[in-house]
Structure formats: C-alpha cells, structure tokens
Amino acid sequence: MVLKAVNIIRSIVKGVVSEGDLTVDATAGNGHDTLFFASLVGEKGVVYAFDIQQRALDITRERLRAHRLEERVKLIHDGHESMDRYITGGVKAFVFNLGYLPGGDHGKTTQSGTTLTAVKKSLDLLLPGGISAIAVYRGHGEGQGEDAVLREYLSSLDPHLYISVLAAASNQMNNPPLVWLVQKKQEACPTNNY
Numbered sequence: 001m002v003l004k005a006v007n008i009i010r011s012i013v014k015g016v017v018s019e020g021d022l023t024v025d026a027t028a029g030n031g032h033d034t035l036f037f038a039s040l041v042g043e044k045g046v047v048y049a050f051d052i053q054q055r056a057l058d059i060t061r062e063r064l065r066a067h068r069l070e071e072r073v074k075l076i077h078d079g080h081e082s083m084d085r086y087i088t089g090g091v092k093a094f095v096f097n098l099g100y101l102p103g104g105d106h107g108k109t110t111q112s113g114t115t116l117t118a119v120k121k122s123l124d125l126l127l128p129g130g131i132s133a134i135a136v137y138r139g140h141g142e143g144q145g146e147d148a149v150l151r152e153y154l155s156s157l158d159p160h161l162y163i164s165v166l167a168a169a170s171n172q173m174n175n176p177p178l179v180w181l182v183q184k185k186q187e188a189c190p191t192n193n194y
C-alpha cells in the first residue's frame, strides 16, 4: 500500500465498518469513495453520498451501476452542511475528500465555513466507535482556509469524548494532503485512556 491520503483513510475506515452499517460520503465527486463504502456495507447497509454538483452525482451513479451497487446508495444533491436534514444519527463512518471535482470546475470547491459546519454535524451523528475521516488539500486557496479552521476545531475537541488524529507526510514537497481521523469514544473516558 502506498501511504497516500485516500489509502490511509480507507485502511482505517475498513477497520470500523461492517456489513449493515450506515456510512456517509460527504463529497461524492467521481464516486470512488462512495463505491468503496457501498462495497463495505453489504446488501443491508446504506450509504448517503452528498454533492453540490449534479454532474458528480451522475458520474457516481454510473460508477455504482457498473458494479451493481446503486441500490444501497442514496445520492443527495445538496451540500454536506445540510446532512442533518437527511440523517438523524447512527452513522459508523464519514469520509470527506475535500476540494474540487478532479477534471471539473475548480471554482466549485468545498469552502471552509460549510466544511466546518458539516464536520461538526458529522461528529454529532456518529455512533460511539465510529470515525469521521477528512482529507484536506492545502495546495489551493480555499484548502488553506479549511486547514486553518479544521486544525483549530479538531485539535480542541473534548478528549473525553473524541480521539482526534492528524496524519501528515512530513518530508514531502508541495503541501501534501493532511488526513484527520476523529473517533467518537465508546464512553466518556479519562484523557489518557485510549
């Protein structure tokens, strides 16, 4: 396995998601993460996939169809900041692959304000033991803003309630992506009890 953001997220998420789970791809894009979740949750599981661009949802639907997995996925044409209109809780894992649609309009990118709102909501909607995984791409203007707001918020989460892990390549050039992995604890634990 190559140690890149998407692989780090998938290897961790695989360890917590089981058949029958509810998972959320907060940024459907080209559908790779949605497909990954759809194959993990099995026939009884459900995946919600959000995107503000119909084009992204169309690409994602086609990708799912090619693998005959579209039945277990709800594609939602709305911003992830509104996720609580569609989901009331019980989520085992979220993936946020931030930024813009590869090969698409770079102006239609995730934004720091709505990203922060959505990440906060994801933590509320997580099951105990569930994980919210976020890949942040700092190489563009909005990505730097997202990095700043997420760093401040995720570093100061209540240590009794969440474990917040930051994975960052420390020797690579050109602002490599950052990965945040936030797990809701099974029960409120003392700070030093991992």
Ligand SMILES: C[S@@+](CC[C@H](N)C(=O)[O-])C[C@H]1O[C@@H](n2cnc3c(N)ncnc32)[C@H](O)[C@@H]1O
Pocket: 025, 026, 027, 028, 029, 030, 031, 032, 033, 034, 050, 051, 052, 053, 056, 078, 079, 080, 081, 097, 098, 099, 100, 101, 102, 108, 109, 110, 111, 114
């Ligand atoms: C880097 S791409 C996601 C890649 C995708 N997960 C994949 O596997 O191909 C980021 C996507 O986020 C979408 N996006 C931007 N703002 C959003 C928002 N507020 N809510 C949901 N999606 C958003 C963009 O339209 C774009 O398709």
